[in-house]
Amino acid sequence: MPVRLLKTVSGKSETPLPSHLQKEDLKHLQEGFDHTNKYFKGVVVLSYPLMKLGDGTDFFKVVLQDLDNWISRNNSINILLYGKMAEDCAKVTRHGDTFAVAGFKVAKSPTAREDGRHGCHLEVSEEAGSTIYIYTVSSTVSETASVSVAPKYVYTPLNRLKDGTVVNLYGVVKFFKPPYVSKGTDYCSVVTLVDPSNVKLTCTLFNGNLDFLPKIYKVGDIVRFHRIKIREYNGQMQGITSAGFASLTFDGTVGAPVVPRTSSKVYTFMDEEQKIIEELRVWADSNLCIFGPAAKLAGVQPMIFFDLTCQLVGKAKVDGSSFLLKVWDGTKCPYPTWKVPVEARDLEGEKTLLHQLRNLTVDILVYDNHVQLAKSLKIGSFLRIYSIHTKQASSDKDDVSCIEFHLHGGTCYGRGIGVLPETNPDVKELKVFLGSVDLADSQNMESMSSLELDSTDLESHLQRCQELSVTVLTDHQDLKDTELKTILNSRAPQQYRIRAKLRTYEPQKLYQCIKLHCSKCNSLWEVPGGDDFDLILQGSAVTAPNLELHNTSWYDSVMWTTEDQKQRKITIHFVKHDEMVQQPEDTLIMIEGGTLKEIWKLTKRFKCVIPVRSTEDDLELLDLSAPFLLQGNIKYYGCMRCSTPKPIECLSSIAAEQQPSWEPTEIARVLGIEPLQYVFVMKFTLVDGTGTLNAYLFDYEKFFQIPASEILTNNFLQQKMQMTMNTLCPPGRKLDDLPWLECFIKSYNVRDVMKQQVYYQIFDTTVAEDVV
C-alpha cells in the first residue's frame, strides 16, 4: 500500500516504519546519491490544490519541513506527487501531518530560487515504487483511512509534572516578566502559568533571540509550550527552556479569534488544540481574577504602579544609568507632569509632532537594565510599559508639585518594556483613538480647569476618597446598610442599601458599555459602527434621485453632481417653515447620495440631517440599522422590532407647526420610529468582606452625570468617565486601598430556559459631586 496512514498513540507511532528504512538527513538529499532504503521525514507546512497535468495525470504538491532540523533556515523541501498517490494523499493530508517519504527520486528544484526552499525536490509515485507514511494529527480522518488517530502531542497537566522530564503543556499566564536582557548571554522571560488543576508553574525561559521567547502581552494570555524541561527547585517544580523549546501564545479573551503568536513558521495546530484554548479561556474567565483595569494617562494618580499601552513619540539619553521615553496614549494626565530636562540635540523624534503633542506626552525615565532595551526602541512604535511608578515630587522652582513617571531598575512585578505589534488588538484600538484626538482640543485643554486638579489638593482628594463614599444615594438615605452575604442568601425581588468596594468592572473598554435600548420591547442593541453606516450610504447612493419629488410645498431641493470620477449625484432637501427656508441652525435637511463625511459636515451647520432615498412616489428613510436622524454629534437610531416607518411626507406636519422644535422624539413619532436610547450597561463586581456580588448598572445619565448619547463622540467626556472609573476602582491598588461605594441595589429574578437566576441592579445612585 503506497500511502499508509499510521496510527499514533500518546505521541508515539504504534506502527513503526519497516526496519530496513533509515532516516535521511535534509542535507544529504542530493542528486546522484543513492537513496534506496532511506526515508525523509517532515511536517506538512503547505499543500497545494490537487491538479491535473497536461496528460491527465493527477499532481499534488506539498512542502515538508524537517522539524529535527528546525534551527537551520533552509529546512523545507518540495515534494511532488504524481498519479494515484497524488490523489490519495490530497484526500487525507492536513497541515501539521508528518510525512515519511520512501522510494523517492531527487531532482533539481526549478523553483528553489523563488521559494527559498531546498535546492532539490523529491518526486514520488506508485509507478516509481514510492511509499508515503502519514502520521496524521487530524482527529477526523476520513472513512477511507479506516484507522483511528490520536493527536501527536501529549500535554501534561500542571499537577502531573515530574522532576527531570521534558514535557508539553498548556497554561494561562498568571504572571510574566517581558523578555529582558539577562546578565548572561541571553534574553530572559519568567512566566508563571496556572491550569484547571489549580497548580502553578513558574518557568524561566532563555533565548539569545527575542523571537523565540513567548509573545505574552498581558496576564490572562494562554500559552502552549513544547519541550519544556521540568526541574525541582526549592521544593517546587520549575520549568526551564530545553533544546527545541517552542511556544505559541494566544489571546485569553473568551470569543477572540484563536490565532497563535509565534516566531516559528512551523507549528501544529488543529481543531483539538483550538478546543483546548477555548476551554482554558472559559476556565480562566470564571476561575481567575486577572483582568485588572487598564490604566490610561487620564486615570493615573500619584504613588501607584501601572501598565501603560502607548506610542513612543520621542527618546533621549539622560545619563549612563537612565534614559528618557516620551510617550502618549491620547488622553491627558489630570495632574501637572514632570518634564525631564535633556539637551535638545539628544532628543530623538519628530520635532513638530513633539511640539504638537507636548500637552499629551509624558516623560518616563527608565533606569539600569531597561536602558539598553529603551535605546533600541523605534520612534512611533507601540509599547506596553509594565509597572511604571508614579511619584509625587515638588520641583524647586515653585510650589507646584507634579507627577513623575519612573521605570525603576530590576524586573520585580514584571517591570519592563514590551513592544506590541501593529496587529495587537489593543494597538489597533489605540491607533483609532489616537487618530481621533483633536490636537487643537488638547492644546485648549490647558484651560479646562475643571479637569486640572490643583496639586496641593491632591493629598486631600485622595484621602477623601479613602474615607467617604465615592458614590452617593439620591434617595432612601434613611435605609440601613445590608451585608452582601445577607443579600446573596435572600430571595428576590428586594431592595437594599449597601456599602462595598468596586473590585472590578466590565467592560474595561468604556466605549463598549454604551448600548442602545428600546423602552418599548426592552431590547438592547449594539451601537452600529461608522463603517456600517457608510456601507448603507454607499448602497443607497445607487438609487437615482427622483426629480419628481424635488421642490414641494414644504421643502426646496438642490441637486448637483460631484466633480470626481464617480460623478455622484447629491440632493439636499431644505425643509421650509412659513414657506421660507430658515437659518441653517434652525433648519432640518434631508440628504440623498451623501457620504459619511459629507453628512457629518452638514450636521455641524444644520439643526437636523435625515438621510433619505427616493422611491417612485416618496422619499423614504434608509435601512433601520442606519440612523434615522443626526443632530449635533448624536446619531439617533430606531428599534428594528418596534418601528414601522412612514413616508417622509409625514414630517410636513411638524414643519407646519408654529415653531417647529425638531425634537428627536417628535420626529421619530411622526415617522413611525420607536427611538432607541443610549445607555451605559456595566457589570460591577462589588465586595464588602462578607461576599462578592455582581450588580448591573443600567444608566442613561444619572450615575455618571454624563449623557450616554454623547460619550461615543466626545473625547473629553470619555476621559472624564475614565477618570471617574479610575476613582471608583483605581488601577494598581490593593483591595484595602479601594474607596467605598454607597449604592442602592435591587434584586430581581430572571427565568432562563434551564433555571431561575437572581440578578442585581444599581439604581438611585450617583457619583459623588466632588469626585468628578
Add this chain to the structure above:
DNA sequence: GCTTAGGATTGG
C-alpha cells in the same frame, strides 16, 4: 561556551 534567573515594586 554551557550562564543567565529562580516573581514578590517604591532610587536616581
